[in-house]
Amino acid sequence: MTFSPASLAVTGGAGFIGSNFIHAFMANNPACRVVNLDSLTYAGNLKNLSALAGNPMYRFVKGDIGDAALVAEILAGEKIDAVVHFAAESHVDRSITGPEIFVRTNVLGSQVLLEESRKHWQSGAVPDFRFFQISTDEVYGSLGDTGYFTEETPLSPNSPYSASKAGADMLVRAYHETYGLPTLNTRCSNNYGPYHFPEKLIPLLIHNIINRKPLPVYGDGRNVRDWLHVLDHAQAIETILKEAVPGSVYNIGGNNEWKNIDIVNLVCDLLDGRLERDPGENRRLITFVKDRPGHDRRYAIDATRLKQDLGWVPSYTFESGISETIDWYLANQEWVNDVTSGSYREYYEIQYGGRQ
Ligand code: NAD
């Protein structure tokens, strides 16, 4: 039977995927209330959600997922039917230079959310409940030239980021097995699209090309990532939330593998045209740099289970998705300039007067 939440708590909704999910979900489900709990780290930007200002079905709460009292208050006060948990430290390079916050947020923060969700669900305050852990294919580790990650692939994370996400996935499994908490857990491949923080490869390339800055390519540039448009990810999450059996784990991906250097060349060439530069001009910005330590060689997702069980398939082709994404960044230079300068932080003060 379809699960139809009346009140959803989204964590990390001011980030890249969370904000895209909130827009898509609220458009598809206007009768569902959405409460967004986000601590607004460097990656959280309320401008991503400015279109929702004044919408009575939406509420923003500035706070940490590790704050048990706040989480309990939201779950009970808003009669939350489902928690969709995006909040995380999400950048591999940052996890290499500072792993501690990754453990604090991604492991300990997730445990607090799970524990408060368990209490809320066991209190019988809502007729049915889901805890939805948004995870990553990076928990499976790295592939060689062939093969795919399935849901049965053992977790074998290599970076502090992926280790912290795997830790949370394990806790989600444990809360389902031990307490029967109705959990869902998805592992998605690399996303791209609007509102992507320009420390990640694709928005960084676009930003640097526009500003004629070097394009750092790690190692030999032949590492492979499997790219999915963020709105395809959002649609998959909505489908799984409503239709999947509690306890399920699903991979999400669109069979779209690219070597990094090929993506870099593609974005350079598309922007040559858009920026009316000479053919090949942007490629001259490419700079091979020292490799990321422990750099996973290849990710590739087998999402057969999701297609077979729930009929989800991506709707974007990479060609249309990357073109639209480039156009979005060109049309939203103010957004990019704000996040690179950090001035978006003031937006919270202006919109909320510094209060919760
Ligand atoms: P992001 O870094 O853009 O956003 C993370 C959000 O979480 C930010 O708004 C931040 O303020 C918030 N946050 C961080 N710590 C918090 C805390 N302690 N309490 C409350 N809020 C906190 O990340 P993203 O790329 O949107 O990723 C979202 C989720 O999806 C993550 O769990 C990530 O592991 C997962 N994921 C990402 C990708 C990808 O390609 N970006 C792919 C698969 C899975």
Ligand code: TYD
């Ligand atoms: P990234 O967007 O950081 O995502 P993830 O590491 O989670 O897959 O990086 C995507 C790929 O691009 C990854 O193989 C590392 C590489 N990369 C570069 O070559 N140069 C860069 O400046 C960045 C940020 C990433």
